Amino acid sequence: GNSVTQMEGPVTLSEEAFLTINCTYTATGYPSLFWYVQYPGEGLQLLLKATKADDKGSNKGFEATYRKETTSFHLEKGSVQVSDSAVYFCAHLSGGYNKLIFGAGTRLAVHP
Amino acid sequence: GAGVSQSPSNKVTEKGKDVELRCDPISGHTALYWYRQSLGQGLEFLIYFQGNSAPDKSGLPSDRFSAERTGGSVSTLTIQRTQQEDSAVYLCASSPQAGGRETQYFGPGTRLLVL
Numbered sequence: 094g095n096s097v098t099q100m101e102g103p104v105t106l107s108e109e110a111f112l113t114i115n116c117t118y119t120a121t122g123y124p125s126l127f128w129y130v131q132y133p134g135e136g137l138q139l140l141l142k143a144t145k146a147d148d149k150g151s152n153k154g155f156e157a158t159y160r161k162e163t164t165s166f167h168l169e170k171g172s173v174q175v176s177d178s179a180v181y182f183c184a185h186l187s188g189g190y191n192k193l194i195f196g197a198g199t200r201l202a203v204h205p
Numbered sequence: 206g207a208g209v210s211q212s213p214s215n216k217v218t219e220k221g222k223d224v225e226l227r228c229d230p231i232s233g234h235t236a237l238y239w240y241r242q243s244l245g246q247g248l249e250f251l252i253y254f255q256g257n258s259a260p261d262k263s264g265l266p267s268d269r270f271s272a273e274r275t276g277g278s279v280s281t282l283t284i285q286r287t288q289q290e291d292s293a294v295y296l297c298a299s300s301p302q303a304g305g306r307e308t309q310y311f312g313p314g315t316r317l318l319v320l
Contacts, residue, residue, distance in 0.1 A: 125306055137296065137311040144306045182248065191261055192238070193298075193309060195248035 095120045095187040099196035102180075106173055106203050114168040114199045116157075116183035124185040126150075126159055126166040127193070131180045140168075140181070173203045207231070209312035211297050217318045218287055226282045226315045230299030237280050238300075238309060239272060243293035251295075254280065255302070287319045 099116045106112060118126065128140040128150070141150030146161035155170045166183060183196040210229045218224050230237050239251040250264040254274045265271070269287075274280040284291055294316050298309040 127308070129311075136313040137298075139308050139310070142308060184248075191236075191253045191255070192250040192264065193240070193248075194250075197247050 095185070095194050097183050097185060097194050097196035099181075099183045099199055101197070102200035104199060104201045106201070108175055108203055108205050109172045110203075112168070112170040112173045112177075112201070114181055114183075114201070116166045116168065116196060118164050118166065118183070118185050118194075120164075120185055120187055120194075123161065124187060126157070127184045127186075128155070128157055128166070128168050129182045129184060129195075131182065131198075133179070137182070173201070175203045175205055177201060178203045209297055209299055209310055211295075211312040211315050213315055214313065215316045215318075217320065219320055220289060221286055223283065223285045224287055224317065226284075226295050226317070228280045228282070228297030228312060230278065230280070230297070231310060233301065234299035234310075235277065235302050236300045236307070236309075237274060238298040239280070239282050240296040240298065241293045242296055242314070246293075248296075251282070284317075287317075289319050292317055292319045 097118045125144045127142045129137045130140045141152040143150040143159035149158045157168045180198045180200045182198045184193045187194045212227045235256045237254045242248045252272045253261040269285045272282045294314040296314045298311045300307040300309045
């Protein structure tokens with residue numbers, strides 16, 4: 094069935110470290126892929142998205158590339174900040190492109 | 206412009222009571238979605254509305270859950286005879302229309318606690 098698998102957290106990094114959060118998916122067809130972020134006490138916000146193979150989504154220094162051959166959409170950032178501490182969710186649109194299928198979420202904690 | 210709004214932000218109820226959760230989508234968005242975020246199940250789809258079409262109810266966990274959307278805008282999610290396992294954050298989202306390239310914009314959620 095359709096699913097999203099992302100690396101378990103928590104991920105703990107020092108400020109300015111490199112971040113990778115792995116995400117792989119199973120889906121029929123070629124779904125759009127998303128990363129959402131949930132900051133402490135806040136709702137889900139779209140971080141970035143990609144709608145077709147080899148597309149790169151980017152925002153706020155974060156990047157992710159839609160890799161059809163490996164069914165992956167790994168999130169990366171070259172230099173994290175304390176303000177990046179949040180829970181990150183990978184997702185794809187499924188069910189006739191109506192419903193988002195989410196991964197379990199990865200909690201990131203960045204320390205000064 | 207204004208984002209998706211939900212009310213109440215928090216709701217505490219007793220087991221067996223009915224609750225209603227409200228969602229106001231972004232103006233002009235024709236598609237509306239309900240999701241649930243709980244510790245045990247993560248984020249899961251509940252129901253989807255597109256304009257005046259029949260909703261996709263495939264994610265509703267039981268017949269105690271129902272939702273309606275009046276006038277193609279505001280939506281209400283109703284949980285009858287609440288159970289403790291219904292405790293979760295209920296999220297509403299909207300998008301300009303349904304489709305694979307459309308971004309869903311989420312509201313802040315309603316945190317439901319069933320005692």
